[in-house]
Amino acid sequence: MTKGSVNQPTLPAEQVRQEAEGKGGAEGRTHSDAGLRRPLGFSVSGDGGALIEAVTPDPHPDNPSEPAIDRPSFAVHDESLMLGEKLMPPGLYWHGWGRGDDPEPIDFWICTPIHAIALTEGEYGNNHGLLLRFKTSSGAWREWAAPLSMLAGSGEEIRRELLDMGVRIDPSNRSYLSRWLMEQFPEPRMIAATRTGWHLDGKSFVLPQGTIGDDSVRYQSEHPEHDAYTRRGTLESWRTNVAEPCGDNPVLVLALSAAFSGPLLRLAKQQESGGAGIHFVGDSSLGKTTALQAAASVWGGPNYVRTWRATSNGMEGTAAALNDTFLPLDEISESDPRDVGSIIYALANGQGKQRANRAGRARKSARWRLVALSSGERSFAAHMGEAGRQPKAGQGARLLDLPVTDRAHGVFDELHQFANGRAFADAMKRATDQHHGHAGPAFVEHLLAHDRDLAEWWAGTSTLPGFQSESGIEGRAAAIFALVGMAGELATEYGITGWRAGEAMEAAIEAYQMWRRYRGDGLTEDRQILRNVQEFIARHGDSRFSAIHSSDSVRDRAGYWRDIGEERQWLLNSAGLKDAAPGFDPHRIADALDRAGWIVEREKGKRSKKVWLGGQSKRFYIIRPGSEEAL
Known part of the structure; x- marks a missing residue:
C-alpha cells in the first residue's frame, strides 16, 4: 500500500474505533470553514423540504495541496484535496491507519460534504436532532434538521432522506456516516419544531424552507415536505398574474382570502388547535378546482392541492403538516362516505386520534390549526347519505356547504379580457403554475411587523350587519366567514393582493348570505x-x-x-x-x-x-x- 492511497474499508467500525482509541489524536474533529456558521434565516430561498442555496459547483483548484490531517479522525473537506499523489473529491472522510508495526494511512470517502451546524431540541425537552448543512451532487448547499431518532436502528432512515435530497453516500462506508453524526456536538442550539406555523408565543412562524421572525426555531421532520410550500416567480408576478385577475370574482376572492386566514386563527382567537372549512358545491367543469388552485398558490404550487381520497389517519397527517396555513381538498366524492363525518370533525377540532406506542403508553396525538377549502359536485350531507350516514348539525357548522356555480360563467363573474370561462380557467391554471408560494410567507411577515389587536377586530367584524345570525350554528358560520373576509382585507392592506379595499369582506358577506339561503331556516x-x-x-x-x-x-x-x-x-x-x-x-x-x-x-x-x-x-x-x- 502506498502512502496517501484511498481504500475501501477493510476494518469493521468497532475495530476502527479501538484503533482510534489506541492511537489517541483528534477523533471526531471536523475540518470545516468557519464561514459555515452564518446567520440562519428565511432569506435563503427554497424549493420545499429543506433550505437550499444554489451555488456554482466548486471547480478543482489548480494546485490543491494535501491538508494537515490528525489521524485517526473524521474530516469534512468542502473542496477537492490531494492525498498522496491522488486528487480526491470533496466530502466527509475517515482518516485512519492501517495495521502493522509501520501502518500506512487509510482514507475512506464517506459522502459528499456535510456539516452539523447546530443541535436542535423541542420546546419540551424532546425531539433532539442535528441541523445539517450539506452539498448535493448538483453543487447546491441544503439544510435539514434531522431527528436523531432516525439513527435508532441501522441509520437507513436518515440515509434514505439524505440520498433523496441529493447527498451521495458510499455504500461500502455508509456505517461511518451514522457514527460521525452521533459524534457531532456543535455549539449553536436551536429549537426543533415538528410542525409548521406559530412557535415561541407567536414570535416565529416555521415553514419547511425556513423560519419567519425569530430564527432560533427550525422545522424538523423525518420526512421533509418536498411537494408543499414550493415557490416560483415573485410576489409581484403572483399579484399581477393571479391575485388581480381574481378581483371582481367573489368566489375567487373568497378562496384566496380563505388561504390567508390560517395564520389568523391563533392570533385572533389564541386557540391551540382547531379550525373550520368551506365546501364549494356545484356542477363539474365550472371552475371549482381552478378556485382551489388559485387559493393554493398563496402557499405553494399545483401539488399543494390535496384530494379527499384519503383515510382519516392520512388526513390527520396532512392537516398536521399544513398547520397554521391552508388545506385545499378537491372532489369530496373521492372520499369514503363512511369516513367523511369523522374527518370533518377532526379537521375542525384540530386533534388526531389518541394512539398507543409500542409500550402501550399514549402517544402524543397530532394537533393543528387551519382553514380548509373543499370542492365537490354535491354537499357533504348528500355524500354521507350514500353510506346511510346521517349528517349532524355540528358537521354542517364546521364544513359550510356553499353553492358557487350559479354565477355568470360557472364560478366566475368577470372574465377580464378572456372570451369565456374555459379560457379564463386555463389562463388561471397556467398562472398558478408559474407564480406561487410567495404571498403566504409575505402575509406572515406583515403580521409580525404590525402590532394589532386582531381578536378585537374579528369580534367587531363578526357583528357587521351582513353577518347577522339567529342561532348558535349561524353565529359560528358568521365568525368563519368574517375571519376569511378579515384575512383578505389584511392581505389587501399589506399590498399583497392588489384588490380594492372592502372587496374581500363583501365577498365574505355575500358567501355567508348564500350559505344561509342554501341551508334554510330553523335547526x-x-x-x-x-x-x-x-x-x-x-x-x-x-x-x-x-x-x-x-x-x-x-x-x-x-x-x-x-x-x-x-x-x-x-x-x-x-x-x-x-x-x-x-x-x-x-x-x-x-x-x-x-x-x-x-x-x-x-x-x-x-x-x-x-x-x-x-x-x-x-x-x-x-x-x-x-x-x-x-x-
Missing part, C-alpha cells in the same frame, strides 16, 4: 330528523306498520296506524322511533317531533302515551307528519 338537525321520519314512514308504512286493531302479523314491527276522520296518525314504538332517524338519540328525535308540532297525543309531562292494545298497555309516540312543503 338543521330538526329538519333532518323530520325528513328522516317522513321517509321512513313512506318506505315502511306497508311493511312494518299495520292498522291498530288488525290481527296481521308484521315482521320487525315499528308501530301501527289509525285514521281519525280524514287524518292518518302513526303510532311508533321505541324501536320504530330509533329506526326512523338513525344516528340520533331518541330524546333528540322526540324533541324535534315536539317542536314541529307532529306529536298529537301525549300524557302529561311526556311526549308519548300508553295505548290499550291486545289486552295490554303499550307506550307509543303518536304523530301526524307534516308535508314536504312544510319542511
Whole structure:
C-alpha cells in the first residue's frame, strides 16, 4: 500500500474505533470553514423540504495541496484535496491507519460534504436532532434538521432522506456516516419544531424552507415536505398574474382570502388547535378546482392541492403538516362516505386520534390549526347519505356547504379580457403554475411587523350587519366567514393582493348570505330528523306498520296506524322511533317531533302515551307528519 492511497474499508467500525482509541489524536474533529456558521434565516430561498442555496459547483483548484490531517479522525473537506499523489473529491472522510508495526494511512470517502451546524431540541425537552448543512451532487448547499431518532436502528432512515435530497453516500462506508453524526456536538442550539406555523408565543412562524421572525426555531421532520410550500416567480408576478385577475370574482376572492386566514386563527382567537372549512358545491367543469388552485398558490404550487381520497389517519397527517396555513381538498366524492363525518370533525377540532406506542403508553396525538377549502359536485350531507350516514348539525357548522356555480360563467363573474370561462380557467391554471408560494410567507411577515389587536377586530367584524345570525350554528358560520373576509382585507392592506379595499369582506358577506339561503331556516338537525321520519314512514308504512286493531302479523314491527276522520296518525314504538332517524338519540328525535308540532297525543309531562292494545298497555309516540312543503 502506498502512502496517501484511498481504500475501501477493510476494518469493521468497532475495530476502527479501538484503533482510534489506541492511537489517541483528534477523533471526531471536523475540518470545516468557519464561514459555515452564518446567520440562519428565511432569506435563503427554497424549493420545499429543506433550505437550499444554489451555488456554482466548486471547480478543482489548480494546485490543491494535501491538508494537515490528525489521524485517526473524521474530516469534512468542502473542496477537492490531494492525498498522496491522488486528487480526491470533496466530502466527509475517515482518516485512519492501517495495521502493522509501520501502518500506512487509510482514507475512506464517506459522502459528499456535510456539516452539523447546530443541535436542535423541542420546546419540551424532546425531539433532539442535528441541523445539517450539506452539498448535493448538483453543487447546491441544503439544510435539514434531522431527528436523531432516525439513527435508532441501522441509520437507513436518515440515509434514505439524505440520498433523496441529493447527498451521495458510499455504500461500502455508509456505517461511518451514522457514527460521525452521533459524534457531532456543535455549539449553536436551536429549537426543533415538528410542525409548521406559530412557535415561541407567536414570535416565529416555521415553514419547511425556513423560519419567519425569530430564527432560533427550525422545522424538523423525518420526512421533509418536498411537494408543499414550493415557490416560483415573485410576489409581484403572483399579484399581477393571479391575485388581480381574481378581483371582481367573489368566489375567487373568497378562496384566496380563505388561504390567508390560517395564520389568523391563533392570533385572533389564541386557540391551540382547531379550525373550520368551506365546501364549494356545484356542477363539474365550472371552475371549482381552478378556485382551489388559485387559493393554493398563496402557499405553494399545483401539488399543494390535496384530494379527499384519503383515510382519516392520512388526513390527520396532512392537516398536521399544513398547520397554521391552508388545506385545499378537491372532489369530496373521492372520499369514503363512511369516513367523511369523522374527518370533518377532526379537521375542525384540530386533534388526531389518541394512539398507543409500542409500550402501550399514549402517544402524543397530532394537533393543528387551519382553514380548509373543499370542492365537490354535491354537499357533504348528500355524500354521507350514500353510506346511510346521517349528517349532524355540528358537521354542517364546521364544513359550510356553499353553492358557487350559479354565477355568470360557472364560478366566475368577470372574465377580464378572456372570451369565456374555459379560457379564463386555463389562463388561471397556467398562472398558478408559474407564480406561487410567495404571498403566504409575505402575509406572515406583515403580521409580525404590525402590532394589532386582531381578536378585537374579528369580534367587531363578526357583528357587521351582513353577518347577522339567529342561532348558535349561524353565529359560528358568521365568525368563519368574517375571519376569511378579515384575512383578505389584511392581505389587501399589506399590498399583497392588489384588490380594492372592502372587496374581500363583501365577498365574505355575500358567501355567508348564500350559505344561509342554501341551508334554510330553523335547526338543521330538526329538519333532518323530520325528513328522516317522513321517509321512513313512506318506505315502511306497508311493511312494518299495520292498522291498530288488525290481527296481521308484521315482521320487525315499528308501530301501527289509525285514521281519525280524514287524518292518518302513526303510532311508533321505541324501536320504530330509533329506526326512523338513525344516528340520533331518541330524546333528540322526540324533541324535534315536539317542536314541529307532529306529536298529537301525549300524557302529561311526556311526549308519548300508553295505548290499550291486545289486552295490554303499550307506550307509543303518536304523530301526524307534516308535508314536504312544510319542511
